Amino acid sequence: MPRGSSPKRERQYEHIRESELDRGESEERAEEIAARTVNKERARAGESESAGRTSLRDMSSGRRGGRRSHSGAAGPTYDQLYEEAKRRGIKGRSDMDKAQLRRALDDRKS
Structure with missing residues (x-):
């Protein structure tokens, strides 16, 4: 978390990190997901010095609720x-279609 973050953003970060760990993500990946999500929300709320175009235009993480990811x-x-x-x-991923990518990722989990 960036220095000077509000207590609300600290709680949000911890909640997301814990949720990702419960889902089986590694500590490093869980921290990355939590930080990106919180930073995006900070940008949308005008709490950060700079914000990317997609952070401002895209629907909020809470509203999206995973609509575009794994559901x-x-x-x-x-x-x-x-x-x-x-x-x-x-x-060989650049030559794969969506189904092939999904199979390759599923095979790699085993």
Whole structure:
């Protein structure tokens, strides 16, 4: 968390971090997700010095509630799957379609 964050943002960070740990994310990944989410909310509320365009235009994390990530019939988007494959170092990902990316990621979990 950035220095000078409000107690509300500190609580929000801890809540998100704990939720991610409960879902099975690593400590490092849980902290990253929590920090990004809180920083986005700070930017949307005008609490940060700078803000990216997507932070300001996109719907809030609370309202979205995971709509675009790992839920519903479609699940994660192609771009989300591709970024996850990139993060995990899956070879040949640029030639894969959405279904192939999903299978490669599922195979890698085992």
